[in-house]
Amino acid sequence: MSNADSPAVELRGLRKRFGGTVAVDGLDLRLERGHVLALLGPNGAGKTTTVEICEGFQRPDDGSVRVLGLDPAAQGEALRPRIGVMPQGGGAYPGVRADEMLRLVASCTADPLDPAWLLETLGLGSVGRTPYKRLSGGQQQRLSLACALVGRPELVFLDEPTAGMDPQARRLVWELVSALRRDGVSVLLTTHLMDEAEALADRVVIVDHGRAVAEGTAAELTAPEDGLQELRFRSQSSLELDLLLSALPEGCQATEPRAGEYVIRGVIDPQVVSTVTAWCARHGVLAQELRVGKRSLEDVFLELTGRELRS
Numbered sequence: 001m002s003n004a005d006s007p008a009v010e011l012r013g014l015r016k017r018f019g020g021t022v023a024v025d026g027l028d029l030r031l032e033r034g035h036v037l038a039l040l041g042p043n044g045a046g047k048t049t050t051v052e053i054c055e056g057f058q059r060p061d062d063g064s065v066r067v068l069g070l071d072p073a074a075q076g077e078a079l080r081p082r083i084g085v086m087p088q089g090g091g092a093y094p095g096v097r098a099d100e101m102l103r104l105v106a107s108c109t110a111d112p113l114d115p116a117w118l119l120e121t122l123g124l125g126s127v128g129r130t131p132y133k134r135l136s137g138g139q140q141q142r143l144s145l146a147c148a149l150v151g152r153p154e155l156v157f158l159d160e161p162t163a164g165m166d167p168q169a170r171r172l173v174w175e176l177v178s179a180l181r182r183d184g185v186s187v188l189l190t191t192h193l194m195d196e197a198e199a200l201a202d203r204v205v206i207v208d209h210g211r212a213v214a215e216g217t218a219a220e221l222t223a224p225e226d227g228l229q230e231l232r233f234r235s236q237s238s239l240e241l242d243l244l245l246s247a248l249p250e251g252c253q254a255t256e257p258r259a260g261e262y263v264i265r266g267v268i269d270p271q272v273v274s275t276v277t278a279w280c281a282r283h284g285v286l287a288q289e290l291r292v293g294k295r296s297l298e299d300v301f302l303e304l305t306g307r308e309l310r311s
């Protein structure tokens with residue numbers, strides 16, 4: 001396969017362990033050119049290790065890795081000018097000013113974007129002369145993102161790009177990632193924020209314990225199983241679901257996937273909603289956060305793994 005036709009990233013059977021810890025456990029993944037792929041998973045799922053292997057900073061124990069058609073471990077020199085990397089937690093010389101830092105990185109690339117424009121776009125125009133160590137965590141993150149993008153990369157790796165940012169800064173970063181996508185840049189991002197994955201990614205790979213447990217568009221992943229709808233609510237734990245079920249039409253299922261969280265699956269019509277709330281009222285149960293509709297990515301993750309994304 002020629003370099004230009006190959007996917008932006010293709011991983012097959014990727015494995016990496018650190019001593020007794022299995023960080024990546026047979027991961028397959030494919031990012032098409034010009035797409036945004038989100039690796040969604042809780043802390044310790046193996047997201048950073050996967051990204052660092054793609055960037056050539058770690059060597060896998062097993063499996064094949066192709067990034068823009070190249071092997072990052074063996075062809076790093078050819079690959080590096082074509083990718084942008086925003087590592088988790090950023091990093092720079094503590095005393096360097098924001099604009100100096102960005103200009104320095106720009107000077108190492110063949111055809112950089114205008115650093116002043118990039119700082120402005122990321123809301124850093126007013127802190128260009130501020131030393132790195134005096135920037136807020138969110139500003140440091142945005143400077144790190146600017147450094148990843150200034151060389152006009154074909155492919156960008158963003159490891160938890162909005163961690164620690166306030167909502168306004170997060171919105172700026174989301175807009176920038178959407179703009180990258182419009183410009184045909186491929187993006188692999190990691191996150192444990194489902195709304196981030198949902199807002200930005202063409203495809204989402206849910207990872208847990210170094211393995212992909214589900215993959216698809218956010219809409220595919222959250223579509224109700226079997227075309228059935230869901231009614232969800234929270235309440236005290238251990239409600240007598242058999243009793244509730246006996247009040248509902250045939251074909252409905254009722255489960256408590258986690259203590260105090262209830263899911264009714266079936267054809268959810270107004271009558272079913274009314275039956276559930278009436279049953280709750282009869283039993284002195286306050287049904288909170290009652291909603292009818294599709295599952296969230298968080299629900300999907302919980303159902304697949306029994307754990308929450310935000311661990």
Ligand SMILES: Nc1ncnc2c1ncn2[C@@H]1O[C@H](COP(=O)(O)OP(=O)(O)OP(=O)(O)O)[C@@H](O)[C@H]1O
Nearest residue numbers: 018021022023041042043044045046047048049050
């Ligand atoms: N250099 C290392 N030495 C030892 N263990 C490591 C190393 N790097 C990662 N690990 C372990 O591998 C597992 C996966 O870590 P990784 O950082 O890839 O997960 P992650 O999904 O990115 O999590 P986070 O969101 O916390 O960054 C964890 O158990 C972690 O402690």
